[in-house]
Structure formats: C-alpha cells, structure tokens
Amino acid sequence: MSERISTSSPRLGSISDDDPILAFDGAAALLRAWGGGLKPDPLLTVSEWADRYRKLSSRSAAEPGxxxxxxxxxxxEIMDALSPGHPAQRVVFMKAAQVGATESGNSFIGFVIHQAPGPMLAVQPTVELAKRNSRQRIDPLIEESPALRDKVKPARSRDAGNTMLSKEFAGGILIMTGANSAVGLRSTPARYIFLDEVDAYPASADEEG
Ligand SMILES: Nc1ncnc2c1ncn2[C@@H]1O[C@H](COP(=O)(O)OP(=O)(O)OP(=O)(O)O)[C@@H](O)[C@H]1O
Ligand SMILES: [Mg+2]
Structure with a gap:
C-alpha cells in the first residue's frame, strides 16, 4: 500500500468514492472501521439495553428467556442510575431476597462490555463465590447474548483473555474477585465497581483492611 491515510488530513472531511485516497484494496473496510470508531455511544440506559439485548439463561434463571x-x-430506576449518562456516582440498594438485584448488576456488566467499555471490578463475598457466579451467571450472560458473545472471546481459545475470573473485551476488562482476597483487590484500577452481597463481606480482607 503506497497511499498514506492520516486522520489529521484535512481531506478526510470531504471523501468520495472516486477520491484517489481510496484507491487501494481494503480502503472501504478501513473507512468503515474508522467510521465505527467515530460513532458516539447510543444514549441507552442499562434497562433499555437489557430489554433490547439480554437473554436469561436456563442455567441461571428461574424464568429463562x-x-x-x-x-x-x-x-x-436503579438500573438506570447505573448508566454512565446518569449523574449518580454511587448506587446503594438495600433489599429483600431474590428481587433481581444480581440480575440487574449483570445487566450493568453487559452494558459496560457492549456500550461503554472500561475496566470493571465485580466483587462477591469470597473468591469461591466469585468463581461460582462467573460460571453460573457471567458465562451464560456472555454466551447467550449475541451482542456480548462477539465482544468476549470463548474461554477455550488460547490466550483468549477469558478466564474464570477475568474477561477481556475491546476497550476494557471485567475482573471478578472476592472481598476476602487482598491479593484479588490490590492494584486494580476500575472505572466501574459492582459489589454484590455486601453484608457478607468480611470486615478485613486478609488482615489488610
Ligand atoms: N426482569 C426479570 N425477568 C425475569 N426473571 C428475573 C428478572 N429479574 C430477576 N429474575 C429472576 O429472579 C431470580 C432472582 O434474581 P437475582 O438472583 O438477580 O435476585 P437477587 O435479589 O440478587 O437475589 P439474592 O437476594 O438471592 O441475592 C433469578 O432466577 C432471576 O433470573
Ligand atoms: Mg443476588
């Protein structure tokens, strides 16, 4: 390829199909990808995202579909307060049992992977529970929502960036750990944090506070 394409070129504002800058194989795909990157996030909320893209798996849900x-x-309202466009910085939910809280947090995870990627930390009371939650609820969330399946590589492929406790996707990573693990919580900068079952957290993770 001899042509040079620079995003700072003043010509890119007025590109047409017969423009010599497009005279090489793959130019159309390149421009499509570039245009995709420029597209702003749709103004979806977490609840709208869940209604549009989410499937509940028979592996994890009482009412799959x-x-x-x-x-x-x-x-x-709680899900929508989790949307990045909402001014709330911290959402606390004091609740009864089995009312759909974890499911809403999982929709938050799906929304982040699909719409607003960034580093995300999801914490369960223990590492053991984080592993179980990952297998039983996060894997089906990803595998059964086509919008997410395309973003996270299957765990089977080598170097997939997909393990039981971490899922990589374009522009971000989901790290799952337990509140009992100082090692798991250390050195993990995160734009989004989802703390589930906070009442069951130990007062101190491995004597480190
Ligand atoms: N909008 C929904 N449509 C259908 N099923 C739902 C919906 N929200 C939650 N559920 C189902 O309700 C059950 C309980 O959901 P979930 O585990 O999220 O509740 P929870 O409040 O986190 O429960 P717990 O108090 O045990 O942590 C699950 O089987 C889940 O799939
Ligand atoms: Mg729960």
Missing part, C-alpha cells in the same frame, strides 16, 4: 424490565419494574 428474554429479559424484560417490566417483569421487575421496581429495578428500572
């Missing part, structure tokens, strides 16, 4: 926010309407 499409996720519908109207099945648990009281969760809508």
């Amino acid at each position: 499409r996720y519908r926010t109207r099945r648990t309407p009281y969760m809508k």
